[in-house]
Amino acid sequence: MNLTMVLEMAAEGFGDRAVVGRRADALTAARLRDLAAGGAAKVREAGADAIVYLAVNGPAFPVALFAASLAGVPLVPVNYRLGADQLGQLLANHPRALGIADPAQAEALTAAGLSTRTPGEWLAEAAATVPETVDPADTEVPAVIIYTSGTTSKPKGVVLRHENLASYVLETVEFASAGEHDTALMSVPPYHIAAVSNVLSNLYAGRRVVTLEAFTPERWLSTVREEAVTNAMVVPTMLARVLGVDGDRSVPSLKSLAYGGAKMPLKVIERALREWPHVEFVNAYGLTETSSTISVLGPDEHRAAISSDDAAVRARLESAGKVVPAIEMEIRDEDGEVLPRGASGRIWVRGNQVSSEYAGLGSSVDERGFFDTRDRGRLDAEGFLFIEGRIDDTIIRGAENIAPAEIEDVLLHHPDIDDAVVVGVPDDEWGQRIEAAVVPRSGTTVDGAALREYVRERLRGSKTPDYIATWDELPRTPTGKILRRDVVRDLLGERAAS
Amino acid sequence: MKPRVGQTLASTVDGTTVIVVKAPDGDVTVTCGGAAMVDAKAKDSAPAGEADPAQMEGSQLGKRYADDELGLELLVTKPGQGTIAVNGAPLPLKDAKPLPASD
Numbered sequence: 172m173n174l175t176m177v178l179e180m181a182a183e184g185f186g187d188r189a190v191v192g193r194r195a196d197a198l199t200a201a202r203l204r205d206l207a208a209g210g211a212a213k214v215r216e217a218g219a220d221a222i223v224y225l226a227v228n229g230p231a232f233p234v235a236l237f238a239a240s241l242a243g244v245p246l247v248p249v250n251y252r253l254g255a256d257q258l259g260q261l262l263a264n265h266p267r268a269l270g271i272a273d274p275a276q277a278e279a280l281t282a283a284g285l286s287t288r289t290p291g292e293w294l295a296e297a298a299a300t301v302p303e304t305v306d307p308a309d310t311e312v313p314a315v316i317i318y319t320s321g322t323t324s325k326p327k328g329v330v331l332r333h334e335n336l337a338s339y340v341l342e343t344v345e346f347a348s349a350g351e352h353d354t355a356l357m358s359v360p361p362y363h364i365a366a367v368s369n370v371l372s373n374l375y376a377g378r379r380v381v382t383l384e385a386f387t388p389e390r391w392l393s394t395v396r397e398e399a400v401t402n403a404m405v406v407p408t409m410l411a412r413v414l415g416v417d418g419d420r421s422v423p424s425l426k427s428l429a430y431g432g433a434k435m436p437l438k439v440i441e442r443a444l445r446e447w448p449h450v451e452f453v454n455a456y457g458l459t460e461t462s463s464t465i466s467v468l469g470p471d472e473h474r475a476a477i478s479s480d481d482a483a484v485r486a487r488l489e490s491a492g493k494v495v496p497a498i499e500m501e502i503r504d505e506d507g508e509v510l511p512r513g514a515s516g517r518i519w520v521r522g523n524q525v526s527s528e529y530a531g532l533g534s535s536v537d538e539r540g541f542f543d544t545r546d547r548g549r550l551d552a553e554g555f556l557f558i559e560g561r562i563d564d565t566i567i568r569g570a571e572n573i574a575p576a577e578i579e580d581v582l583l584h585h586p587d588i589d590d591a592v593v594v595g596v597p598d599d600e601w602g603q604r605i606e607a608a609v610v611p612r613s614g615t616t617v618d619g620a621a622l623r624e625y626v627r628e629r630l631r632g633s634k635t636p637d638y639i640a641t642w643d644e645l646p647r648t649p650t651g652k653i654l655r656r657d658v659v660r661d662l663l664g665e666r667a668a669s
Numbered sequence: 670m671k672p673r674v675g676q677t678l679a680s681t682v683d684g685t686t687v688i689v690v691k692a693p694d695g696d697v698t699v700t701c702g703g704a705a706m707v708d709a710k711a712k713d714s715a716p717a718g719e720a721d722p723a724q725m726e727g728s729q730l731g732k733r734y735a736d737d738e739l740g741l742e743l744l745v746t747k748p749g750q751g752t753i754a755v756n757g758a759p760l761p762l763k764d765a766k767p768l769p770a771s772d
Contacts, residue, residue: 172675172688176746183747184730334675341690341744345765346731355770369772376770404772429771455771464771495768523674 172337173310174240174371178204181374184347189379192230193398197379203233208305209297210238216300217286219269221316223262224248225280226273228361228382231290233370234297235271236315240333243308247316247328248362251276252649259283261318261326264530315367316530317459320648328530329459331367338523339462340371342497349378354424356394356403358383363650365404365432368463378402386649388412392420399424406432406651411439411589414446422447427470431455433651434558434576436583436590437489444477456491456558458544460535461498462524466556468492483551490555491548498522500556501541502549515549515559515574547574564655566595566603573605573634581629582607585622587615590645593636594658606662607636610644617641640665670705671696677709677746681718685728685749691735691742699743700724702751724752726759734760 178200181190186201198206214222222239224232224246232248239246247265249258251273262268262283270280270287280287288296314333318326355373357380359365373380381398383390391413394400401424405413410430414420428443428450435454444452451470457463468490476488494500501509502516510516519541527536536542547559560576567573575593582591590610595603611617619639627635646657672678672689679686680701686709699706702725704718728734728745734753735742741755742763753760 172677176688180731180746338675341688343768343771346744348765365772372770372772378770402770427770429769431771451769453769453771467768467771469769 173308173333174314174336175207175237175308176337177340177371177375178207178237178240180346181377185377188351188377190374190377191233191380193381198230200374200377203237203374205301206234206294206297207237207241209299209301210234210293211241211305211308212300212302213296214238214242214244214269217269219267220244221265221268222246223265223268223270223272223280223285224361225251225276226271226290226361227251227384228357228359228366229290229384231271231293232361232366232382233374233380234294236367236370238297240314241305241308243310243312245313245316245330246367247318248367249318250320250360250362255279257326264328317362317364317367319459320650320652327532329526330528330530331459331462331526335462335524335526336367336371338497339368339464340375342524343464343495344372344375346375347377349373349376350401351377352399353378353401354398355380356383356391356398356400357381358386358391358403358405358409359432359650363432364457364459364463369404373402388416392416392422395422395425401426402429403427404429404431406430407435407439408433408647408651410443411436414439414442420446422450425450427451427453429453429455431457431464433647433653434560435489438583438589440473440488441477444473454490454492456556458546460526460542460544461520461522462526464495465498465500465520465522465524466491466494468555486557487551487555490551490557492556493554494556497524499541500550512550512552512554515547517562518544518546518548518556518558520544547576564594566593566605568595568598568601568603568605568633571633578605578607578626578630578634578636581626582609582622585617585625587612587617588622589613592645592653592655592658594655594662596659596662605634605636606638606640608640608642608645608658608662610642638662638666670699672699672741678706678743679709679712680704680706680749680751681712681715682720683749683751684747685745685751685753686747687728687734687743687745687753689742690733690744691740693740697739697741698756699741700754700757701728701749703754704751706753720751724754724759725750726752728753729762733763733765735763736760 181200182204189197191198270285315331454468455464578593598604646654682702703721730748
């Protein structure tokens with residue numbers, strides 16, 4: 172099983188259909204295949220053992236993905252926002268790679284001893300060397316290596332094999348199922364797993380993909396309208412910013428909006444459902460290590476939840492939906508025992524789409540093939556999955572383990588709060604003490620002492636933050652994950668200054 | 670033969686190839702146009718099969734053919750003229766029930 176199979180099927184099944192880029196200059200499926208073959212020839216000519224992609228999203232990205240597959244080398248999309256040190260360490264793992272970089276990042280590749288070309292030059296090189304045929308490549312070589320964001324630990328290279336990514340596509344997408352004029356808008360950067368899975372699933376479905384090089388809410392709205400976008404994928408912070416735009420927020424062509432990558436605040440999704448009643452909303456939960464989506468809250472479930480008077484059904488709007496058929500899930504306690512429905516624990520998953528290896532670090536699964544997501548969660552009576560944050564974010568106050576997500580939920584439900592984070596701050600007496608930072612709704616102010624009382628009434632004393640700061644925004648990655656280390660640092664700085 | 674999930678099978682009477690999406694535990698005989706399908710990697714060394722004119726109803730690109738009772742599901746990656754069958758019975762086309770697009 173190989174990703175080039177997805178490309179071959181698309182080129183054979185609907186070769187004339189536009190699949191990549193804006194209407195004015197979109198690539199057809201057949202042209203994408205030609206360019207990928209040209210790119211593969213270039214990789215072989217250079218004797219490269221990987222393609223490193225250090226640029227914003229655009230047509231060069233799918234060409235690089237399939238060129239790598241055809242040449243039998245992995246594609247390594249790299250975060251162009253990493254610092255020079257981290258970038259240098261990461262590039263040192265791929266000394267024989269062919270490099271594609273935006274002009275601003277070219278120096279990092281040159282410093283690491285790699286060849287470099289811009290995305291435009293890459294496309295031109297590929298177009299100039301389209302071969303008649305391509306020799307089949309070794310499919311045992313990884314298809315993609317993605318480095319985790321490293322918000323809680325050092326970035327790890329997740330090895331995604333052809334089998335992982337291809338089974339994700341075959342299990343979740345129906346071939347050529349998209350309408351002829353369906354168009355997807357992708358806003359996440361290429362080093363995010365969703366950008367890789369998006370290329371594959373849209374091409375397999377026959378849906379044209381338009382990318383935003385750099386997200387702004389205004390540009391997102393104008394692109395949806397100009398390109399008649401029918402399907403889009405965003406991270407929660409992007410949706411919140413789009414809904415915050417003053418002026419025209421209409422999206423007449425949009426049929427489906429998928430979101431994921433971080434927790435969606437209830438207030439944001441409720442507002443989106445009201446604002447765009449014609450749009451179908453899909454919440455997807457997944458990790459880099461699982462080739463993207465492993466559970467889905469679909470459009471009907473969104474509607475059932477928001478219109479229900481039953482608290483348990485309504486709460487599902489904040490769930491990650493149901494596990495997809497190709498994935499087995501277990502919720503286990505810290506000793507590895509499988510817990511019954513309703514109990515919170517560590518989420519473990521197994522399936523063909525799950526990566527079993529970190530580059531240079533070996534196996535990432537247990538003896539039964541299950542992968543530890545390091546996320547906390549629970550399944551309700553009907554199998555809806557609720558994510559309760561990262562295990563690594565657990566606060567240990569005295570001898571008590573406290574999940575920040577529970578306290579964050581209480582804060583986020585407060586009518587005057589738009590965003591909230593709870594962290595453990597080093598403490599001489601308790602080991603860690605609980606502190607929080609909140610972002611008040613625009614035009615309101617919140618009182619820290621009153622807010623602490625609000626939490627105490629709903630949880631209990633030991634789960635009430637010792638201090639709650641009020642900030643204009645929380646530090647987040649561009650893909651919406653909160654940078655908790657920065658929160659702790661800033662809280663310590665704020666207390667030292669006061 | 671015992672098909673494996675992820676394995677590509679090739680017809681010996683035409684250009685049909687399928688990928689195994691679901692496979693049962695036991696042995697099954699998968700045929701295309703009446704002749705046994707082989708592992709795609711072994712196709713070049715396999716003798717050409719003889720097509721049964723009564724089993725030339727064809728297959729469609731990207732469609733799934735499945736016997737749920739048996740637990741066998743095949744996805745057509747290259748279509749051809751031969752009928753895909755298991756243990757002598759043509760495999761029916763499976764209804765598509767795609768998940769909502771999530772990425």
